[in-house]
Amino acid sequence: MFIDGPSARLRKYATLEEFQGQGIGSAVLNAIFKYLQRQPQVHYFWCDAREETIGFYQRFGMQVEGERFYKSEQAYVKMSRLLKES
Template structure:
């Protein structure tokens, strides 16, 4: 599995299909998409895992991390997250953070991320803020 740089147009369809399929595609865009870094993993030429990262000084925020449902459990998310940690560290990023769905806490904790604060909700879905120092 190889992580590659993608455009926002390449990551948007999978974001929509996995994260918010019952919302309009525009709901899956974020204001900073034009300045973010977008990454993906392809399988048989098709984008099956995506993640976007947004920078502010020596801090980076992960947003819209998604893997096709039928591809989950095959290690793609782990490959992506490990790539991002190493890539960001090499770029001089010191703190890597994101809002994680409550259902994914164990996954992120395996990579050294810790919960910050209390559970909160976005559009009826439970989240926790998580971060780690790189």
């Protein structure tokens, strides 16, 4: 996670396939949100999510922002969540 002024960006976030479905990724993301809530300057959280992971991020209140785009033939969308009013 990278904090840049009022926004925080999640990059290179994945769980090894053999550990998926065990709640590890959810626990880490919940810890990130708790940490960010204590950072007064951070109001906005976002990431580039693989299209097949949209549902995962939506469970955390994140929404698709903008159009689909591709990185190395893999479909992505930008997803974001407002953490607090600025």
